[in-house]
Amino acid sequence: MTTPQPPTTVDLLVVLTRLETKLDAATAGIADHETRLxxxxxxxxxxxxxxxxxxxxxxxxxxxxxxxAIGALAGVGGAIAGLVALFQR
Numbered sequence: 001m002t003t004p005q006p007p008t009t010v011d012l013l014v015v016l017t018r019l020e021t022k023l024d025a026a027t028a029g030i031a032d033h034e035t036r037l038x039x040x041x042x043x044x045x046x047x048x049x050x051x052x053x054x055x056x057x058x059x060x061x062x063x064x065x066x067x068x069a070i071g072a073l074a075g076v077g078g079a080i081a082g083l084v085a086l087f088q089r
Contacts (some may be wrong), residue, residue, distance in 0.1 A: 045053075
């Protein structure tokens with residue numbers, strides 16, 4: 001039987017080149033995922049932000065009720081002014 005030949009320098013260089021390529025691809029993939037996570041974290045609303053926005057919406061809801069009442073009062077006032085002007089002739 002013949003004894004197996006040890007790997008040559010060229011074979012080792014090819015293997016190391018393949019490993020380096022795979023390592024570069026894995027590193028690039030990890031960097032891509034980290035970039036996506038940072039972007040997601042930057043755009044995500046925190047619970048405090050959501051509570052602040054809810055408080056703002058509730059304040060706006062409370063303050064919008066006078067507008068229809070003011071419109072109705074202005075209409076009634078206009079009708080009264082019209083009647084007064086009609087009967088003063």
